[in-house]
Amino acid sequence: MGKKQSNSTDEFVKGLWRDNPVFIQMLGLCPALAVSNTAINALAMGAATTFVLVMAGLSVSLLRNFIPREARIVSYICIIATFVTCVDYAIMAISIELHRALGAFIALIVVNCLILGRSEAFASKNRPALAVMDGLGMGAGFTAALFFIGVMREVLGSGTLFGVDLFPGGFQTWTVMVLPSGGFFAMAIWLLLVNRIRQYQAEAEKRAGEQEAAS
């Protein structure tokens, strides 16, 4: 929060990489592990969460001077639960099959700490436009992370991607990857990669800084 003048693009981009909710902040892991067994489920869950993030962020930001400090958590939860219920109905109206696949995890978006966290830490202190951009960015980062996990689990666990058979002719599926434990494995592999890249980035930055200091 050091920068006073942050523009909305920054708020969007930070959710994708620097503050990625799943890989960096490690928030909202329950749905990230539970419904990422196929790419479609991951995208649907990401989209639903993004919608709730944006709408809750917008509402909280608009009402930030209206909600007293003492009643803020109950207000936020109420707002979040409302949008989750709306999403629940919307998904049922779009496709019962999708609703069955996501199961209880739609209702559990309410307790996804990511949403309450962003409402409390960001939306309640910033303008609505920034809050929306923050929600979009966090949602996009969340969706991307779920999607990467989902792709790995679906390709290994079912040999398909978006339901399309990738390896016709007897691919041996890794059953464990579609089971809950596979979520942890896939998540761990991506975390390994992300942290490795961040390490390289930090080293490169340090070297660049030293060079600058030397010259």
Place this chain on the structure above:
Amino acid sequence: MARLSKLLEIGSSPHVTDGASTDVIMRNVFMALLPVTVFAVYAFGAGAALVIVAATASCVLTEHWLCRWTGQPSTVGDWSIAITGLLYGLTLPPDLPLWMVFAGGVFGVAIGKFLFGGLGMNAFNPALVGRAFLQAAFPQAMTHWQAPFAEGRFEHIPSSVLAMPFWEPAYDAVTTATPLALMKFEAEFAGGRELAAGLTSGSVGETCGVLILLGGVYLVARNMMNWRIPASIFATVAAVTWAFQLYDPATYPGPVFMLFSGGLMLGAVFMATDMVASPITNAGCWLYGALIGVLVVVIRFWGGMPEGVMYAILLANAVSPHIDNLIQPRVFGTGRGAG
């Protein structure tokens, strides 16, 4: 790091009573396993031999490569990883595709051993971690049992063993159900003599109970194994089973069947006694063995799967530090409850 691994070789394990170093112990374990291995190859043929070789190779290579990658001196030389690999191979079905054998070996050593800090640090038996991974990843292949003593088993390698990596294996060997599967799904109990002599189907090295026991006796005689762990497992399994058989002999098999079927012998003698993952105190060992025994009976009788030795040992591995905590020798000179 180098200092650390030297420290660990003279760890506080009770097995090391005469100051024997890791590689002396391991060489003895290898001697104890030799008859079991030879019998396995004799019973299941060329496929089983390949599975054992691949299992050992995958574990040794993974350990060597990981040591190099993390800049430590390779610990391959002390035989311990070769024993892990051999044990891991002995727990696998004899017609398992070699690429799956490799995958499980890499997983077991990397996740089950190295992630915890390498030799002497593993919370779980690495061989069983590898096997558990395979059980979860490839349940079909892991419950496919080649019939023992098939004709032409030495010349003919089962096609499934040589399956292309990442491709589904095609089976051509004659298969049979294991005695435990027969008990679970057909309520048929195999005879004790057949089981003890290893005439039934099962994992590569688990079938011949007598040879495994012999290996165990050899290790105990050389004072290289804590006999209390297998003794406690055997006693618990026998007692609990006996009680249930008394209650309903049609549904529950007898103690002899339970002791000699499945992986109980191999697990109790060579897996549960893993020096690192088992408790330190003698009382702790009794408790640990009893826990494994009860879990085995519970899983076999009421669980979804026919066999539960692997999960029982892994679960007991997980609580063994807590057992140590619970049964801490009283510090000399302090009162009860202190420390």
Place this chain on the structure above:
Amino acid sequence: MNAPAPLQRKPTTVWQMYRSIVGIGAFCALLIVSVYQGTAGRIADNRARFLGNAIEEVLPAAHSTVEVALDANGALVGAAEPADLPAYLAYGDNGELVGAVITARGMGYADNITVLYSYSFELKAIVGHKVLESKETPGLGDKVELEPHFLANFEALDARLNDDGTALANAIVTVKEGEKTEAWQLDGITGATITSDAIGAILNRASGFWLPALERDARDFRPPQSTEE
């Protein structure tokens, strides 16, 4: 922190608390109700279509269905309200009785399995099954939905009643793969023994419950009004 932290905040008045909580509550309630109103029709359509598709899968001849229930005396009556595990009488294009579609649930390997199956009055046999809900191990337990030889059991799985019409003449059981000898046996799946056994047990129990009443009363049953799909 963006704004300088106020050293002394004005205390929140009761009115402010009231205003915010009631206001937000009212707004949220309004939003939920309007979304519910907006989607209720489509959701009902989707549900009906989902059930319709499932029924059509197990009993292609069905054109319309009526949900039925058993009253206190065990007689067949029209269902007053949708049951958790409903049973339906299915009528063909010309309003003739073509069969019954029954939902049943039982313990599988991992969790409860819910199946939908169809009974043909003409063949006195189970002629179709579909797993509605299961958490069985992918690749093993879900073979009961895919394996051709297992699905072949449902060409005509004998579910004849005994002479009194009070129970199944032969209990439906799952046997080992390749050992089916009787028309009321289910040819099981090697490697998915527990799940295929469970399907047999579920069908046996639900058939024992429903079929005596259905066989006795279904032909004379007059639906209050037949629901068109």
